[in-house]
Amino acid sequence: MSKFIFVTGGVMSSLGKGIFSASLGRILLDEGFSVTILKMDPYLNVDAGVQNPFEHGEVFVTEDGAETDLDLGHYERFLNQNLHRINNITSGQVYLSVIEKERKGEYMGHTVQIIPHLTGEIRSRVTKVAEASKADFVIVEVGGTVGDIEGLPFLEAIREFWAEDPANSIFAHLTYVPYLETTDELKTKPTQHSVGELRKIGIQPTLVVARGVKELPADQKRKVALFCGVPADHVISLPNLTSVYKVPNYLQEQRVGHLVLSSFGMAPRTAETETPWVRFTWTIDQAKTPRRLAIVGKYVQLNDAYLSLREALHHGAWATGCDLHIDLVDSEDVEKQGVRLLDAGKYDGILVPGGFGKRGIEGMILAAGYARTHNLPYLGICLGMQVASIEFARNVLSIADANSQEFKPESKDLIIYLMPSQKGVQKLGGTMRLGVYENTITPGSRVQEAYGASTLSERHRHRYEFNNDYRTAFEEHGMRVAAVYPEEDLVESLELENHPFFVGVQFHPELSSKPLQPGPLFVAFVKAMLAHEG
Known part of the structure; x- marks a missing residue:
């Protein structure tokens, strides 16, 4: 039977519950257990697919095509495994399911209520994940903050889990401990109030994890323990670290793995201390060769908008000994001020990421053109491949009106156009080309060199595709098709011949990159930046 660890948060949002949950999963994996x-x-959205990146951060896409919360990316990277759509539950999914069942008469005429019907639906979905994974431990992160009205059904559901089987459930509660610089004090009162809110609901935390800018000293741990009803060693300090990937090691220094296992009357199955994860974290500080990259995108005001991308770049950098510095450059600024923002040998590479809509597109096109003409390593992902195609068509093939149907549908030269399968689609949520597809790689291409295989399987999230009417002209002028989806003859990658590294891909390789298995394309891209001499 699976053991359940429920992770809640208090005081404020964005504390890092996802990182803590993923780190705890990593610890339990390294102690010999299976974890999901x-x-x-x-939130009431059915999924994250139509949420604004400025408001919510990136949309993480699973292999089976679910558009999920970005925390699933943390889980996959730390656990070194792929998760699925059932690993993300939203209020929207739960309410929709309950209402559909009510309309079908499945509740046999009973009055449908939050308790037991909504909470029962939540619990059944958690149980489904446990049964599908057959994992020793199921870690459940509850989004939001204790006290939020929308989170109450989820908190009640996990309380019911514990009430039915207390021997197989524990709770970890993350709170924020503010630091007052004027008095040089860490204040634990918000933590006390937060745990008090939990206890009113009927949940007593097993672990209290204190997030903050500084480490929580022993006397403050004892104070938290006294007011929150936990042993002092069950109060865990988690200050800001130089890398999120060091969090599992830091937690283990406080014997978190032992505390969790002993709460279930269990012991580690392995005594290995120098695990692959520990050895990986050593490479973070050993990366010494500096390089600077510009990500030219439209959502640069929020770091989380390109979270998986930045992580994948660092995976590739650490694997090659590169100390990579990333600047987020607003494509609208490039559009208004020109390529001087990228000039003067400041960067060793340019990356244009995915996105939607025409805002800032001309700035991205300028960035792709700058990389092409200055022999600067370039990687275009999804939209980044499309803008590179438009730039090439305009300035190499002399097609002045080259554009995308997404940005200028009236153009007579649509280099990028709506996929046939997307025509007539009215609903936005969950209707794009989503999930993993297998592509055939062109022999001798840079993509083939990076993957070292004849095929690749990566995740997708798009509606628009390269127009094959221009394929011959592109290849005749040195822009080679490097990968295709053979079932529909879709161009999945383009690369420029006689260039140090100029590759565009329609898929999202950042979504599959993991610290222990860096994305091949990012390793190749960083190597190209290391070879670049500005």
């Missing part, structure tokens, strides 16, 4: 993680999101 799921996220409960209290």
Whole structure:
């Protein structure tokens, strides 16, 4: 039977519950147990697919095509495994399911209520994940903050889990401990109030994890323990670290793995201390060769908008000994001020990421053109491949009106056009080309060199595709097709011949990159930046 660890948060949002949950999963894996993680999101959206990146951060896409919360990316990277759509539960999914069942008469005429019907639906979904994974431990992160009205059904559901089987459930509660610089004090009162809110609901935390800018000293741990009803060694300090990937090691220094296992009357199955994860974290500080990269995108005001991308770049950098510095450059600024923002040998590479809509597109096109003409390593992902195609068509093939149907549908030269399968689609949520597809790689291409195989399987999230009417002209002028989806003859990658590294891909390789298995394309891209001499 699976053991359940429920992770809640208090005081404020964005504390790092996802990182803690993923780190705890990593610890339990390294102690010999199987682990899966799921996220409960209290928002009423059915999924994250139509949420604005400025408001919510990136949309993480699973192999089976679910558009999920970005925390699933943390889970996959730390656990070194792929998760699925059932690992993300939203209020929207739960309410929709309950209402559909009510309309079908499945509740046999009973009055449908939050308790037991809504909470029962939540619990059944958690149980489904446990049964599908057969994991020793199921870690359940509850999104939001204790006290939020929308999160109450989820908190009640996990309380019911514990009430039915207390021997197989524990709770970890993350709170924020503010630091007052004027008095040089860490204040634990918000933590006390937060745990008090939990206890009113009927949940007593097993672990209290204190997040903050500084380490929580022993006397403050004892104070938290006294007011929160936990042993002092069950109060865990988690200050800001130089890398999120060091969190599992830091937690283990406080014997978190032992505390969790002993709460279930269990012991580690392995005594290995120098695990692959520990050895990986050593490479972070050993990366010494500096390089600077510009990500030219439209959502640069929020770091989380390109979270998986930045992580994948660092995976590739650490694997090659590169100390990579990333600047987020607003494509609208490039559009208004020109390529001087990228000039003067400041960067060793340019990356244009995915996105939607025409805002800032001309700035991205300028960035792709700058990389092409200055022999600067370039990687275009999804939209980044499309803008590179438009730039090439305009300035190499002399097609002045080259554009995308997404940005200028009236153009007579649509280099990028709506996929046939997307025509007539009215609903936005969950209707794009989503999930993993297998592509055939062109022999002798840079993509083939990077993957070292004849095929690749990566995740997708797009509606628009390269127009094959221009394929011959592109290849005749040195822009080679490097990968295709053979079932529909879709161009999945383009690369420029006689260039140090100029590759565009329609898929999202950042979504599959993991610290222990860096994305091949990012390793190749960083190597190209290391070879670049500005």
